[in-house]
Amino acid sequence: MYKIILFFLPFVIFSQSNFEKGEKLFNQKKYNDAKVYFEAHLKSSPNDYKAMEYVGDIAGYYKKWDEAIEKYKYLKEKFPQTANYHYKFGGAMGMKAKESNKFTALGMIDDIEDAFKLAAKLDSKHTDTRWALLILYLELPAIIGGSEKKSQKYADELMAISKIDGVMAKGHIDEYFERYNSAEKYYLQGVNLTHSKTAYKRLIDLYNKMELSQKAKSAEEESKKYNQ
Helix, strand or coil: CHHHHHHHHHHHHHHHHHHHHHHHHHHCCCHHHHHHHHHHHHHHCCCCHHHHHHHHHHHHHCCCHHHHHHHHHHHHHHCCCCHHHHHHHHHHHHHHHHCCCHHHHHHHHHHHHHHHHHHHHHCCCCHHHHHHHHHHHHHCCHHHCCCHHHHHHHHHHHHHHCHHHHHHHHHHHHHHCCCHHHHHHHHHHHHHHHCCHHHHHHHHHHHHHCCCHHHHHHHHHHHHHHCC
């Protein structure tokens, strides 16, 4: 028995090493190199679902939507109670739909919506899913289910989970419908809450859209003070 353990030990160590190398490269954003190690790891450990998720994430980064969809579909079916797998599946489907013709995209809407709604149901604090639903209902034509009311519902849920997400969501909806003065108020709240680069960017982009160059410049200068 002892000899058998010694025989298999190098293979276990090699497999672990491949995963660890892949994860390190992934964190360094060297995605192509990371994928080589994750796929080598999966040959010896085909049920390592974290490695599979990484491969799906890398496929998504390179816009290989079919590969990403395949990985996330497997994961969501294997772990039906894990919200993030449903969210990632819906996200990959959504991105593929955006790059498809209108008839193909139309046939994908139900699957996208169902995936996001299930993720939101499974995790009451999953902010990314609520953002995805908010944007989906904003961009969908009313005839196939889009509406501001539905978007506002998820903005309200975001507000209850995270005030910064909530105010930025409200601002995004107002900006979408060209209610720029109201959007500005929400984005200013976001800036004052966090002084984050992301919040300032939304405000600056809005000012540029409104052709308020001086306000945009002032916001840029203020952002640099907080975000070196």
